[in-house]
Amino acid sequence: MSKTTAGGNIDIKELSRKINAGAKKYEKDMIKFMRDMIAIPSESCQEKAVVLRIKKEMQKVGFDKITIDKMGNIIGRIGTGKTKIAMDAHIDTVGIGSLKEWKWSPYKGKMEKGVIYGRGATDQEGGMVSMVYAGKIIKDLKLDKDFTLYVVGSVQEEDCDGLCWQYIYNEDKLRPDCVVITEPTNLNIYRGHRGRMEIAVTTYGVSCHGSAPERGKNAVYMMAKVANEIEKLNKRLKNDKFLGKGTVTISYIDCKTPSLCAVPNQSYIHLDRRLTAGETKAIAVKEVTDAVKRTGLKPSDFKVEVLTYETPSYTGLKYPTEKYFPTWVLEERHPVCKAGVAAFENLFNKKPVVDKWTFSTNGIATMGMFGIPTIGFGPANEVYAHSVNDQVPVEHLVKAAAFYALFPTLFTRKN
Numbered sequence: 001m002s003k004t005t006a007g008g009n010i011d012i013k014e015l016s017r018k019i020n021a022g023a024k025k026y027e028k029d030m031i032k033f034m035r036d037m038i039a040i041p042s043e044s045c046q047e048k049a050v051v052l053r054i055k056k057e058m059q060k061v062g063f064d065k066i067t068i069d070k071m072g073n074i075i076g077r078i079g080t081g082k083t084k085i086a087m088d089a090h091i092d093t094v095g096i097g098s099l100k101e102w103k104w105s106p107y108k109g110k111m112e113k114g115v116i117y118g119r120g121a122t123d124q125e126g127g128m129v130s131m132v133y134a135g136k137i138i139k140d141l142k143l144d145k146d147f148t149l150y151v152v153g154s155v156q157e158e159d160c161d162g163l164c165w166q167y168i169y170n171e172d173k174l175r176p177d178c179v180v181i182t183e184p185t186n187l188n189i190y191r192g193h194r195g196r197m198e199i200a201v202t203t204y205g206v207s208c209h210g211s212a213p214e215r216g217k218n219a220v221y222m223m224a225k226v227a228n229e230i231e232k233l234n235k236r237l238k239n240d241k242f243l244g245k246g247t248v249t250i251s252y253i254d255c256k257t258p259s260l261c262a263v264p265n266q267s268y269i270h271l272d273r274r275l276t277a278g279e280t281k282a283i284a285v286k287e288v289t290d291a292v293k294r295t296g297l298k299p300s301d302f303k304v305e306v307l308t309y310e311t312p313s314y315t316g317l318k319y320p321t322e323k324y325f326p327t328w329v330l331e332e333r334h335p336v337c338k339a340g341v342a343a344f345e346n347l348f349n350k351k352p353v354v355d356k357w358t359f360s361t362n363g364i365a366t367m368g369m370f371g372i373p374t375i376g377f378g379p380a381n382e383v384y385a386h387s388v389n390d391q392v393p394v395e396h397l398v399k400a401a402a403f404y405a406l407f408p409t410l411f412t413r414k415n
Helices: 012-025 027-038 048-061 121-140 163-170 219-236 281-293 335-348 394-414
Strands: 002-005 008-011 065-068 074-078 083-090 115-117 147-154 178-181 195-204 247-256 266-275 302-306 374-376 391-393
Touching: 008 012, 012 027, 012 121, 012 335, 012 394, 027 048, 027 115, 027 121, 027 394, 048 065, 048 074, 048 121, 048 147, 074 121, 083 121, 083 394, 115 121, 121 147, 121 391, 121 394, 147 163, 147 394, 178 394, 195 219, 195 281, 219 247, 219 266, 219 281, 247 281, 266 281, 281 302, 335 374, 335 394, 391 394
Parallel strands: 083 147, 083 178, 178 374
Antiparallel strands: 002 008, 065 074, 074 147, 115 391, 195 266, 195 302, 247 266
C-alpha cells in the first residue's frame, strides 16, 4: 500500500516499520527522560523546573524552535508545512498526599519489570516523553516537509483544565488544524468526554447563641436539606449512549459561625457537576437552583453560582476563567479520527479500541470551546491517575512515540 504526496510515493507499511524501529531505538532515552521528569516535583503552578527539563530534551533531539509563553507553556515546533498539527501533554501533576500510602518514593522514577512508577507517570508526563521522541523520529526520517508539528507542554491543567489552551489559542494565536491530547488512554483512541462545572451553593441563616438555637436560623440545617436534594438530583440527570450519565456530587462543605457556641449563619457546598451530551451551563445551574427551591428556601435564603479560577501561573500571570468546561465528542467518521485509526492499524497490525475518557482534559478547550477537531491517544491507563500506584509501561512510551510520529503524515495525506 502506498500513498502519493507532493514529496513522492511513500509506502506506509514500510514507513510504519521504520517508525517502529526508530521508537524502539530511543527506548533508553525515553526511560531516562521519563525518570528525570518524575524526579522533578511539578504540581500545578509550580512547573518551571520541569518545563526547563523539557526544553533541554527538545534541544537535544533537534526541535526547530522552542518557545515558553508568558503563561509558562512550552511549545516546540518541527517542520514548516501548511498543515498545522498540535499535540498536547499537560506537565503539571497533583500532589502526593500522605507518603505513608506510597510503597516507593513518588519522586524516584522507580523502574521494575518494564514499568516506571512515580507521580506524573500516568497523568501525564509520559505523553510528553513520547511526543518529544516522536519529533526525533520525524526529523530522522525527514517527514517534516508537509506539516508543522507543535508539541505542547501545558501548565495548570490539574487546577483548571483547558485554561492553558484558552491562552495558547487567544494570546499565542496558535490555531492548529487538529489536536492530539496525550492524556492516558491505555493506547486506545479516544474521541471525547463529558464536560464539567464547579458550582457553589451558599445558604444564609441567622446567628444566635448556641444555648438558645430557636432564636436563630441554622444555615447548616438549611444546607442539610439542600444536600439531600442534590443527592436526589444526581439520579435524575441525563444519560447518553456514548458518553454516559451526567453526575453531580458534593465535594466540599463548610460553614461560618461567630463561635463554637453559636448557630452558624452561613453554609457552603462545592459541587462537581459532570455534563453529558446535551447538558449545558444554563441547564445545570437551573437544575441546582430548582433542587434548592424544593427544600422550601426563599430566594433570599440561598445563592447558586458558577465559580471562577484566577490563580496565577508559575510565571505570575493571572488569566481568569469561568469554571465551565464544555462537553465534546468527535464523530468517529471524522478525518482526524480516521487518521488516528489508520496510524494505529499500520503500526500495530490490529484494530484499536475507540472510546472516551471518564475524566476531563484540555480537549474541553481545543474542541469544546474552539471547535478544533481533537482526538486522544496516550500511554498508561487512567485507572492509575492520581493514585499511589501512578505508573507507565515502557512499552507504552515506545508505542505512543511511534503513533505520534506517524499520525501527522497520515492526517496530512487525508486532507
